Amino acid sequence: MTLEQWERASEWPLIVVSTLFLAAYSVQVLASEAVAQVAGWFMMTTWALFLIDYGVSLWLAPRRLNWFFKHLHELAIVVLPMLRPLRLLRLVTLIGVLQRVAGNALRGRVVTYVIAASGLLTYLGALAMYDAEKTAAGASIQSFADAAWWAIVTITTVGYGDLSPVTATGRLIAVGLMIGGIALLGIVTATLASWLVDKVSAEDTRTQTLTAVHIELLRDEIKALRLEIADPRPTPTPANPSTTEVNAALPVT
DSSP: OOHHHHHHHHHHHHHHHHHHHHHHHHHHHHSOHHHHHHHHHHHHHHHHHHHHHHHHHHHHOSSHHHHHHHTHHHHHHHHOTTOHHHHGGGGHHHHHTHHHHHOSOHHHHHHHHHHHHHHHHHHHHHHHHHHHHTTSTTOSOOSHHHHHHHHHHHHTTOOOSSSOOOSHHHHHHHHHHHHHHHHHHHHHHHHHHHHHHHHHHHHHHHHHHHHHHHHHHHHHHHHHHHHHHHSOOOOOOOOOOOHHHHHHHSOOO
16 A cells, blocks of 8 residues: 555545544533543544554655655654644644635635634634633633633734733743734735736736737728729719700600
């Protein structure tokens, strides 16, 4: 089996596992202690599945060293399973399916990625922030609603300052969310600029096409006029009637 075959075979199972992981992580953060413990065991199971996928992919890679450096985030996932915010990197596999949903159009893929990534990043940022801050002394983020509001104003680069993290983990999450928000804003701006450029370019192309058609019509008319001037054809004139014919046409008095 090649690496491409393994990736195709494991893509959808990993997407399902990542989705279940997101649900389990949400339960672990938001539910009671007993339910959170069950969710934690499930998350450890997903860690084992991702570890198997990483090992098989590395083994099947034709250029293992190159593949290793290109997938350092996957290495971090399997090596540091106890770093809870880092576990969220597993959800990167969810974005891979969006390419099929968006189709082949580049702008369609960009828009789909931006919308999905914005929603997912906002939710994960709020969830991770609440997980880091809910037990901290003097924390201003004391509920998931507070964390969601903080994530929205942070990813949109507004930053009211009414809520802010007090833990080192929370501040690390804030840095990541701010960088993600700036990146998404740049993608939106670039996509809008590309759309405007395409509209202007399409209008210019249409105008140039019409102008070329008009020029061709004028050239045809000029050619026809030149032919008439070079080889004129005499126009027949009616013969003058004789006096007898005129008199015969007059009424008899």
